[in-house]
Amino acid sequence: MIPAFETYLRTNTDLSDEALQQITATTMTRTLQRNELLLQEGQICRHKTFIANGLLRTFGVREDGTEHIIQFSPEHSWTLDVESYDRQTPTSFNIAAIEKTDVLLWTKADFEYLLHTIPALKNLSQELISRNIYNSRQRIFTSISATPEEKYEDFIRTYPGLLQRLPLHMIASYLGISLKTLTRIRHTQVHK
Amino acid sequence: MIPAFETYLRTNTDLSDEALQQITATTMTRTLQRNELLLQEGQICRHKTFIANGLLRTFGVREDGTEHIIQFSPEHSWTLDVESYDRQTPTSFNIAAIEKTDVLLWTKADFEYLLHTIPALKNLSQELISRNIYNSRQRIFTSISATPEEKYEDFIRTYPGLLQRLPLHMIASYLGISLKTLTRIRHTQVHK
DNA sequence: GGAAAAAGTGGTCATTTGACCATATTTTGT
DNA sequence: ACAAAATATGGTCAAATGACCACTTTTTCC
Numbered sequence: 001m002i003p004a005f006e007t008y009l010r011t012n013t014d015l016s017d018e019a020l021q022q023i024t025a026t027t028m029t030r031t032l033q034r035n036e037l038l039l040q041e042g043q044i045c046r047h048k049t050f051i052a053n054g055l056l057r058t059f060g061v062r063e064d065g066t067e068h069i070i071q072f073s074p075e076h077s078w079t080l081d082v083e084s085y086d087r088q089t090p091t092s093f094n095i096a097a098i099e100k101t102d103v104l105l106w107t108k109a110d111f112e113y114l115l116h117t118i119p120a121l122k123n124l125s126q127e128l129i130s131r132n133i134y135n136s137r138q139r140i141f142t143s144i145s146a147t148p149e150e151k152y153e154d155f156i157r158t159y160p161g162l163l164q165r166l167p168l169h170m171i172a173s174y175l176g177i178s179l180k181t182l183t184r185i186r187h188t189q190v191h192k
Numbered sequence: 193m194i195p196a197f198e199t200y201l202r203t204n205t206d207l208s209d210e211a212l213q214q215i216t217a218t219t220m221t222r223t224l225q226r227n228e229l230l231l232q233e234g235q236i237c238r239h240k241t242f243i244a245n246g247l248l249r250t251f252g253v254r255e256d257g258t259e260h261i262i263q264f265s266p267e268h269s270w271t272l273d274v275e276s277y278d279r280q281t282p283t284s285f286n287i288a289a290i291e292k293t294d295v296l297l298w299t300k301a302d303f304e305y306l307l308h309t310i311p312a313l314k315n316l317s318q319e320l321i322s323r324n325i326y327n328s329r330q331r332i333f334t335s336i337s338a339t340p341e342e343k344y345e346d347f348i349r350t351y352p353g354l355l356q357r358l359p360l361h362m363i364a365s366y367l368g369i370s371l372k373t374l375t376r377i378r379h380t381q382v383h384k
Numbered sequence: 385g386g387a388a389a390a391a392g393t394g395g396t397c398a399t400t401t402g403a404c405c406a407t408a409t410t411t412t413g414t
Numbered sequence: 415a416c417a418a419a420a421t422a423t424g425g426t427c428a429a430a431t432g433a434c435c436a437c438t439t440t441t442t443c444c
Contacts (some may be wrong), residue, residue, distance in 0.1 A: 060333050071332050083329070133328070136325070136328045137274075137275070139260065141262050144367065145252070145258070167420080167422090177401085189227040339430095360392065361392095369432090375393055376431090379393075
């Protein structure tokens with residue numbers, strides 16, 4: 001799993017072998033089983049996480065018990081609860097594996113040290129945060145303005161590889177529509 | 193308008209008078225009339241904006257002509273189209289005044305220089321960006337999980353001062369519901 | 385101050401959505 | 415390999431939503 005991460009870094013930065021070595025020397029690896037939690041509501045998020053293989057979901061649970069997914073994190077992406085991590089306060093979200101997932105983890109102190117000593121990593125990190133901000137804004141815009149069908153089409157266009165890997169109820173949850181509405185949309189599209 | 197900005201900075205940072213002077217020396221001021229555009233779809237966002245007095249809205253327009261508001265910016269807040277500003281690419285959003293509004297503007301080069309030379313300003317800026325990220329995530333969660341009534345209640349709780357300053361159709365647009373639904377909700381609440 | 389524009393609300397109706405249940409198929413786990 | 419669990423879809427129905435129109439009130443603009 002570390003060779004995959006090194007390939008990822010070489011593809012996305014011009015880090016030296018020494019820097020790569022420094023980064024991977026401070027990481028911990030962990031394998032999550034399907035449905036196993038990486039982070040649970042009420043906990044403090046203490047790690048920056050890179051998904052080497054697999055798929056995670058970040059979700060909140062309302063008082064009525066319903067789960068609403070705000071983010072999927074497939075391999076070769078990073079995840080964490082940024083507010084809990086920054087402020088070291090308990091999170092109100094959960095992060096769980098949708099399928100068996102291998103992750104790399106760095107403590108906040110270790111990762112901040114790496115950012116401080118490896119400018120290319122800091123640049124990569126900053127670029128990913130920026131892109132996250134742009135995507136969030138687009139997500140808000142789509143969420144308040146699109147029809148359920150347009151949301152599904154946007155999802156397929158944006159994450160074509162995720163469709164086969166997710167149960168429909170999770171996609172519906174992520175889009176903020178019901179499973180029934182989603183299957184109606186799919187039926188209509190198949191018969192167009 | 194600059195004294196108000198200086199009060200804002202003194203309240204939120206421990207900047208020296210010299211730093212304050214440096215910041216205000218590089219700003220431009222502008223007054224927007226009601227409904228006047230600060231930024232228009234297709235333009236490049238070239239300024240960081242502080243709202244000294246008044247109220248702005250950031251919105252997108254769909255192909256069918258409908259306007260969907262993703263953000264309100266009252267006095268003593270900052271705004272810009274961050275993606276257009278960072279990448280110097282044309283924006284797909286608009287920023288307009290809801291009422292007569294006084295703003296302070298810095299070019300990207302000037303503001304980056306200020307961030308570089310005034311650590312307290314950089315810290316303030318970073319803190320505001322972080323808070324923006326947390327709020328956006330909460331907004332996404334509310335948007336996909338809450339009923340229209342819960343969205344309205346959340347809006348009132350989060351921005352109590354804005355209710356009187358906005359027409360209902362703008363609040364409905366921001367919440368992603370119709371004016372009809374919003375007036376139904378208000379009717380039901382009044383008669384509870 | 386007054387005309388025009390905008391806003392707020394109520395009525396009506398068609399459409400859409402979501403909940404619940406049942407059935408068949410697929411996937412998971414041992 | 416097979417039983418159990420999970421998923422996907424269809425049917426049904428009630429509730430919610432949004433569009434359109436009309437009227438009254440409030441705000442804006444000159």
